[in-house]
Amino acid sequence: MNARLVALIGAGLLALGAGPAYAQNPPAPAAGAASAGLKGGIATQKMRYYAPSQEVVVRGRVTPAVQGEVLTLYAIRGKKASKKVRRRVRSDGRFVFRFKVGGPGVLRLAIKHKASPAQVAFRTKSRRITVVDWQAGGGERGLKVLLLQRALVREGFATPVTGYYDDGTARGVLAFRKTNGLGRDGYASKDVFAMLLRGQGAYRLRHPKAGKHVEFDWSRQVLVLARGGKPYRTYHTSSGAPATPTVFGSYRFYLQTPGTNSKGMVHSSYFIGGYAIHGYASVPTYPASHGCLRVPIPNALSIFNWIDIGDPIYTYR
Numbered sequence: 526m527n528a529r530l531v532a533l534i535g536a537g538l539l540a541l542g543a544g545p546a547y548a549q550n551p552p553a554p555a556a557g558a559a560s561a562g563l564k565g566g567i568a569t570q571k572m573r574y575y576a577p578s579q580e581v582v583v584r585g586r587v588t589p590a591v592q593g594e595v596l597t598l599y600a601i602r603g604k605k606a607s608k609k610v611r612r613r614v615r616s617d618g619r620f621v622f623r624f625k626v627g628g629p630g631v632l633r634l635a636i637k638h639k640a641s642p643a644q645v646a647f648r649t650k651s652r653r654i655t656v657v658d659w660q661a662g663g664g665e666r667g668l669k670v671l672l673l674q675r676a677l678v679r680e681g682f683a684t685p686v687t688g689y690y691d692d693g694t695a696r697g698v699l700a701f702r703k704t705n706g707l708g709r710d711g712y713a714s715k716d717v718f719a720m721l722l723r724g725q726g727a728y729r730l731r732h733p734k735a736g737k738h739v740e741f742d743w744s745r746q747v748l749v750l751a752r753g754g755k756p757y758r759t760y761h762t763s764s765g766a767p768a769t770p771t772v773f774g775s776y777r778f779y780l781q782t783p784g785t786n787s788k789g790m791v792h793s794s795y796f797i798g799g800y801a802i803h804g805y806a807s808v809p810t811y812p813a814s815h816g817c818l819r820v821p822i823p824n825a826l827s828i829f830n831w832i833d834i835g836d837p838i839y840t841y842r
Contacts (some may be wrong), residue, residue, distance in 0.1 A: 526707050529541075535558050536638070537800075548731065554641065554645050555643060556644075557589070557594075557821045558587070559585055559620075559648075561585030563634075564583075566579065567675065567676055572655055573627050573696060574654070574656075574722060575654060575657070576723060577658055578625055578627070579623055579692045579722060580624070580768055583598060583623075583636070584621050584622075585619070585649070586619050587618045587620065587638075588618055590615075590618030591644045592616040593614065593641050594786075595611055595612070595613055595615045595639075596613075596620055597632065597788065598610065598614055598636050599634070600626070603632055608837075610622050610623075614795060619814040621819065628656060628658070630655070631655050632656065647684075655733050659673075659718045660691060660712075660714050660717075663690050663712075664690060670689065673690075673698075673713055673718065674686040674688070676721035676722070677685055677698070678696075679724075680721065680727040681757060683696070683697055683824060684698075687713065687757060690713075690725070694711075696824070698713050699761045700747055700759050702717065703745050703746055703761065703810070704726065705720065706724050714823060723830070727732075727759075728742075730754070733754040736752070737751070738751055738836055739836060740766065741838065742841065743771065746763060746764060746810065746811070747762055748828070758831075763810070763813050764812045766812050766816070767812065769816045770812075771817070771818065772800055772816070773840050775837060775838070776796040776837070777796065777837050778794050778832055778836050781829060790804070790817070791804030792828070794832045796838045799816070799817075803817055803820070803824025804819070805817075805822065806826065
């Protein structure tokens, strides 16, 4: 046997011997950590609140990213996991969980990764959420009223934000209910809370590209101040009675008169002839004026100050 053949056989034996040694020392699994945040509902510094059956969205990222690794979201009610949702990690480490909560109560959310050959075990810090079935009315105080008011403002409805359910809050709720076909009173029912917790209920503009402008919707009896393609504030309004109807069309404000005139009109903004937006002592939930657009006196000054001469207004059925 020549020297070259001996060398080749020796090299082959060495290669065969290296195989088992390598298999016994695979690469160490990657480290792992995850961060996550919640979307939806209404949040305070300590808690996020959701409506029954509302969808919860949990977004986050794993570092370092190991594509295809499986994460499990546990929604724990009491001592039992009421939901388990599994998702794979994307190539950039991102992940998204979506699930619907059940009835009222506190849930604890945690995301876990079981150890695998590619990545170590890890979990996120637990987060608590509360599912609520609230309703509220005049004279009530507290967190649910404060969150109601914040949500109304977020959706573009005029209300004070004080945590006290006063007349101003009732007017904001009335405008919300009229906008969404929920009846015409100022009580925040469970349906009102459920829509607001879902981020729903803002007025849908008919002229979103008109810049800063005003819209009046006769069918809903609401007045909308709009800018940037979104409703800024929506108000309870009463327009012309059947015998003295409000005119429909597109106009521009040409005159403003502050204070109260001899007809009891407060802070008037005229858009054609004698037709104006103005505060008035009586603003029922149905058309009742002589053609003008009546708004509650406590809202009149803020509407008057927001409108500029030359701003367009669109009135329609």
